[in-house]
Amino acid sequence: MLVSKVSISEVQVSLDGKVCEVKWSDDHISRFHAKWLRFNCHCSQCYPELSGIYKVDFPQFPDDTKLTEASIGDNALLTKHSWDIMENHTTTQPFEWLRSFCYCDICLSSLVKSRDIISTHFENTKVQQDIPTIDYSEMKDNDVGLYSMLQKFMESGFCKISNVPCEDKMVLQFARRFGPIRETIYGEMFDVLPHNSINVAYTCKGIPLHMDQQTYEHTPGIELLHALRFDDEVSGGVSTLLDMFQVAEIFRKESPEDFKTFLEVPACFNTIDYKRKEVPLYFEVQKHHIVLDYYDKIVAVNWHAGFASTLRIKEKDVERYYKAHRKFSMIMQREKLVGRFRFRLRTGDLVFFNNRRMTHATDGFTNNGGIRHLQGCYLNLDECKSKYMTLANKLGLEVTPPKVGNASSI
Numbered sequence: 001m002l003v004s005k006v007s008i009s010e011v012q013v014s015l016d017g018k019v020c021e022v023k024w025s026d027d028h029i030s031r032f033h034a035k036w037l038r039f040n041c042h043c044s045q046c047y048p049e050l051s052g053i054y055k056v057d058f059p060q061f062p063d064d065t066k067l068t069e070a071s072i073g074d075n076a077l078l079t080k081h082s083w084d085i086m087e088n089h090t091t092t093q094p095f096e097w098l099r100s101f102c103y104c105d106i107c108l109s110s111l112v113k114s115r116d117i118i119s120t121h122f123e124n125t126k127v128q129q130d131i132p133t134i135d136y137s138e139m140k141d142n143d144v145g146l147y148s149m150l151q152k153f154m155e156s157g158f159c160k161i162s163n164v165p166c167e168d169k170m171v172l173q174f175a176r177r178f179g180p181i182r183e184t185i186y187g188e189m190f191d192v193l194p195h196n197s198i199n200v201a202y203t204c205k206g207i208p209l210h211m212d213q214q215t216y217e218h219t220p221g222i223e224l225l226h227a228l229r230f231d232d233e234v235s236g237g238v239s240t241l242l243d244m245f246q247v248a249e250i251f252r253k254e255s256p257e258d259f260k261t262f263l264e265v266p267a268c269f270n271t272i273d274y275k276r277k278e279v280p281l282y283f284e285v286q287k288h289h290i291v292l293d294y295y296d297k298i299v300a301v302n303w304h305a306g307f308a309s310t311l312r313i314k315e316k317d318v319e320r321y322y323k324a325h326r327k328f329s330m331i332m333q334r335e336k337l338v339g340r341f342r343f344r345l346r347t348g349d350l351v352f353f354n355n356r357r358m359t360h361a362t363d364g365f366t367n368n369g370g371i372r373h374l375q376g377c378y379l380n381l382d383e384c385k386s387k388y389m390t391l392a393n394k395l396g397l398e399v400t401p402p403k404v405g406n407a408s409s410i
């Protein structure tokens with residue numbers, strides 16, 4: 001929470017010396033613990049010049065380190081401690097910084113809520129919204145356009161970019177503007193082009209809703225698919241994207257018992273192919289379909305019905321896992337969900353989506369003599385979030401760091 005121009009009107013050390021109670025000029029009350037204050041000292045002796053270099057050796061401080069004094073200095077809270085590694089040290093925190101880090105229940109829940117752009121988005125949005133789209137020309141050499149694209153991506157979980165030049169490997173060039181390519185065992189780029197696609201009336205089966213690369217512990221955060229060619233002759237092939245964070249929130253509300261099962265009982269995902277021509281594969285990982293963080297916020301969803309392998313769970317959990325799985329799958333099938341999008345890519349379209357938030361699917365299609373050729377690659381969410389925040393900073397925009405689905409609210 002950003003509160004500017006606040007000052008402290010009263011300070012008091014609790015009788016046991018464990019906390020400093022601060023009353024602010026707007027009557028807000030904060031309570032800061034002795035060690036928390038000491039280890040976040042902003043004085044020139046303590047404050048790290050470079051992040052990652054600690055000047056204060058935390059473990060040296062005994063468990064019963066207490067506060068002995070608290071006073072109001074020049075725009076700063078000043079405190080003294082019962083024990084210190086530095087002589088005559090005064091712990092110092094500027095007002096504005098201190099208030100922005102207040103960890104009372106109100107401030108903490110407001111901070112976490114403000115970052116939960118995903119829940120806010122589907123709570124405030126109507127069913128059958130437009131597909132978030134931007135034209136390539138708007139973001140090609142333009143930071144404002146690039147930021148606007150990322151903003152749509154952060155809110156809706158994806159953005160479609162139209163009229164991206166249909167050149168081989170253009171998807172890699174596009175992706176590198178956001179961070180390094182997240183390479184997988186399938187290389188830095190993959191082609192989605194059925195080998196029989198030039199045959200007249202060749203039919204390709206549809207692919208149900210899934211997240212790519214679930215067999216990795218660290219699933220790639222962003223997937224890009226560029227339609228190099230999607231001829232009008234091809235019938236079908238409509239894409240679906242579904243916001244799994246919304247599905248998970250509905251699941252939590254409607255079936256608390258089953259939701260708890262998903263938090264407690266993990267699924268297994270594997271890809272085992274000893275005969276694979278390029279590189280043989282042995283991937284297996286056990287992880288939960290839904291992950292909550294410290295604040296009970298949904299921060300990760302893992303879903304791929306196809307690569308889910310034989311369960312290896314305790315006997316007592318088998319039945320309840322299948323019950324929860326069925327309920328969750330039934331919510332995914334609902335047509336009227338804010339987070340469900342259906343669209344057909346056109347030649348030159350590039351879809352940039354969060355592969356840890358959205359599942360994606362393609363309807364079956366028949367080529368009818370036409371060609372559907374996509375090229376795809378992956379990025380990490382962390383670098384993309386960093387790009388979003390630093391771009392906002394460069395443009396002078398005040399932006400709350402968003403929850404992106406990388407297993408963390410903060």
Ligand SMILES: [Zn+2]
Binds near residue numbers: 044046047
């Ligand atoms: Zn200090």
Ligand SMILES: [Zn+2]
Binds near residue numbers: 029030104105108
């Ligand atoms: Zn507070």
